[in-house]
Amino acid sequence: MRYLPHTADEIAAMLEVIGKNSLDELFSTVPEDCRYQGNLNLPEPISEWELNELMSGLSATMGVSPEYKVFIGAGSYEHFIPESVSFLLTRSEFVTSYTPYQPELSQGTLQAMYEYQTLTARLLGMEVANASLYDGASALAEALLMAIRTTRKNRVALSSLIHPLYRRVVQTYLGPTGYDLIELPRLENGTTDLSLLEDLDNLAAVAVQSPNFYGCIEDLEAVGERAHAKDALFIASFTEPLAYGLLKNPGSQGADIVCGEGQSLGIPQSFGGPGLGMFASRMKYVRGMPGRLVGQTTDLNGKRGFVLTLATREQHIRREKATSNICTNNSLCALAAAMYMASLGGRGMRELALLNHDKSEYLKEELRKAGFTISFETPTFNEFVVECPTDFHRTYEHLLAKKIVAGLSLEPYYPELAHHYLLCATETKSKEDMDALVREVIS
Amino acid sequence: MKESLGTTGLILNEPLLWEKGRRGRSGFSQPRRDVDSRPLDKGLTLDELDLPDLSEVDIVRHYTRLSQWNFGVDTGMYPLGSCTMKYNPKINEKQARVPGFAAAHPLLPPVVSQGALKLMHALERFLAEITGMDAVSLQPAAGAQGELTGMLLIHAFHKSKGMRRSKIIVPDTAHGTNPSSAALCGYSPVPVRSNEQGMLSAEAVAGVMDEDTAGIMVTNPNTLGLFEENIREIAEIVHAKGGLVYGDGANMNAVMGIADMGRAGVDVLHLNLHKTFSTPHGGGGPGSGPVCVKTKLEPYLPVPRVTEEKGRYILSEDFPESIGKVHAFYGNFGVMVKAYSYIRSMGAENLKRASQLAVLNANYMKEMLKGTFHLAYDRPCMHECVFSDKFQHPYKILTLDMAKRLMDYGFHPPTVYFPLVVDGAIMIEPTETESKEDLDLFVEACKAIANEAQQDPERLRQAPQKCKVRRLDETAAARHPCLAG
Secondary structure (H helix, E strand, C coil), X not given: CCCCCCCHHHHHHHHHHHCCCCCHHHHCCCCHHHECCCCCCCCCCCCHHHHHHHHHHHHCCCCCCCCCEECCCCXXXXXXXXXXXXXXXXXXXXXXXXXXXXXXXXXXXXXXXXXXXXXXXXXXXCCEECCCECCHHHHHHHHHHHHHHHHCCCEEEEECCCCHHHHHHHHHHHCCCCCEEEEECECCCCCECXXXXXXXXXXXXXXXXXXXXXXXXXXXXXXXXXXXXXCXXXXXXXXXXXXXXXXXXXXXXXXXXXXXXXXXCCCCCHHXXXXXXXXXXXXXXXXXXXXXXXXXXXXXXXXXXXXXXXXXXXXXXXXXXXXXXCCCCCHHHHHHHHHHHHHHHHHHHHHHHHHHHHHHHHHHHHHHHCCCEECCCCCECCEEEEECCCCHHHHHHXXXXXXXXXXXXXXXXXXXXXXXEEEECCCCCCHHHHHHHHHHHHC | CCCCCCCCCCCCCCXXXXXXXXXXXXXXXXXXXXXXXXXXXXXXXXCCCCCCCCCHHHHHXXXXXXXXXXXXXXXXXXXXXXXXXXXXXXXXXXXXXXXXXXXXXXCCCHHHCHHHHXXXXXXXXXXXXXXXXXXXXXXXXXXXHHHHHHHHHHHHHHHHCCCCCCEEEEECCCCCHHHHHHHHCCCEEEEEXXXXXXXXXXXXXXXXXXXXXXXXXXXXXXXXXXXXXXXXXXXXXXHHCCCEEEXXXXXXHHCCCCECCCCCCCCEEECCCCCCCCCCCCCCCCCCCCEEECHHHHHHCCCCEEEEECCEEEEECCCCCCCCCCCXXXXXXXXXXXXXXXXXXXXXXXXXXXXXXXXXXHHHHHHHHCCCCEECCXXXXXXXXXXXCHHXXXXXXXXXXXXXXXXXXXXXCCEECCCCXXXXXXXXXXXXCCCHHHHHHHHHHHHHHHHHXXXXXXXXXXXXXXXXXXXXXXXXXXXXXXXXX
16 A cells, blocks of 8 residues: 555564564554454455546536536635635645644744734724634634623524524534524515514624625624624624625624635635635634634744744633634635635725626526516625526426526525525626526526 | 754745735736626725735745745654644545535535535445444534534433433543533533553543433543553443443544444544544644444434435435534535545555554654653553653753754654643654654654753754744733734
């Protein structure tokens, strides 16, 4: 096996040093009743070339671009990724290193994470961002737990227009400890109804996603005012960070914690993971933050360098009193996001965000012209909800056969929205792609 | 000794991104605009986004230079104890990048995602086979989330029996993530001490196990690199009081095809695909932390689960007792592809061989260094061995000094100051992919350093000298946090 360098002579020499006669003897401390009986029942090993063939067969069954035109967003977005980003991300000094516990040998990762934290803070309008969490869903759960710790209150209010799968993760995280989870309903216009907040007390946090699951842009400033009136923290969640290339950021609208999914920023969709849990807050809450933080310092010669810092928040020091149990995060994905943001720059990101907005507006208009009802008139970013005829599922199947994936049915997530579909058009969809979709749905 | 690996290369300075940008540059090829502009209400939009503007060349040089300040497994030996820094096969990276997988949307209809589902289904079976457990969820994104999932499963199990237990037993040799994961389920950790052999004794567990205790979290092999020989007896004690046994499988690399965690009495176990199954650690992640369970815990596994019927795979939500979800989608699929590729390339025999050689390397290291450094527990070890700086105390040299000096010799230092039960711990995990000649070079470097500790201790206190930076002021970093530029 090419990954195992030992020759028979070396094994014999090493066993002699140890004073054992065989490799099996090394395991004398494993009791008989804990031993594996027989051999592992696994497929025979295959060569590199057979593996290529096997995986090419498996992956060929997947409905992906360019063969398929996929109009689904809903928390995972198809964006172009510059080859320079993909290429740099394969540098094995980045890929094959561990968490930077030894800063003198990890300045590459550390400076890159410091830059990632900075760019993220700027994008979201916040003072401090951590070096990543797993994904947007667990980032929201961590944000709520942080708010509960910070305010010492145990009730949180979540918009029902936060990604439904994120809300399920929140339920899993918060369930056993018995915190009170209140769901805020929606208004007719596809944004969150905040009126319920009036009568709630003991509120640790109000969490709203913008653009929300329907693609609608929420009035974050109003959410912030209502949350702060209740002495609750305002948590702004997101699934599409590219929107903040164009839209007012959550920080400027009063958010105390901003968290979400960063997959859009140069990270392949990879059937849902690994993505990137982005997490930022106001500086005054930093000691309650989950996850790793990189800080700037100097070395013995006074030269600038970077280290992991404020570790007393973390599990390896604080154990059961830590701000989170997270250890391994999604560092390499954060690196991709930093490379992507740096490649676009401020103006490039704005231009790309505008293009995303305009593409989806084009599709929205064309569908409207074709007789479809656009469910919510609130401005959207790159996805929106369409009400379809009751037999649309047949059209959906027909389109799938033509290699077009016509959005996501909302019925499993919002039963009251039967026959409603969430459609997404990013910069990867050409006018012809969108025209073809509209042509097919009306034919 | 032979010529040292450590030398000074051509390492270039590189400013921060925003110290480098110039307005008017761009590193991105803007896609063609083929639709009209439809301006948004001014009240909704941002005036200007403050990100630096760089060219593609700026970006490429920036990150190439940064990468050269990093040490990875591909650079050299990285014997970080408890982290299993084995070689990460390149072919596996390629598989995760094939467009069919990398570009796949997670909510694609099942008819156009059969390949991914089939791979996940097969990987679950492989991991169940390797651990001796019955069912697997691949959803947890890393080891600590696997632990949390395991705790949630235990919590759900007790709840279904109408019980609410408030404590969990956590030995002093546990990873820090264990108590903090347990705390998320509202369990207060009850510490038990390992005995003078570094083992958990059945008596110690019997002394604290009661009917208000949900179970025990055992890392096996433990963080001293020793196999918990009393595991089966401990499991019986815990089971007798209605508790469950959680196995932290972070150290599974020692015992593939050798120990059967199911037989040993473990009810739920997490694995780290980024350790045992060779996927790279990426400077801190992404990882993947599947949980493997016995049948009695299977109803509670996270949803959706991949199920198969007549060769067709679907994602099923039809598990009413499930704890719910821990990840927005199905976990870190890209990491699963690499682990699957590794298992297919290795097969049963080579996986077992990998464990044997990992244990051979650690025992060899232990024998070769035991006169040089103080060996905390002189017993046959598994995949790692733990020393301390006791022999160097007369020269006022600490573990940290020796770790830093190893860098000058061209090695990544071992894990230091963990496990907490050993003062000044030096925890060495060579892994199976290091050859004897590399181990010998490492041993020589350690001996040279121990010698320097006597002859020229100041040299160690001034180490490292050959890295991009010298020792960094971590106290100042924490006292006056500067976390963004």
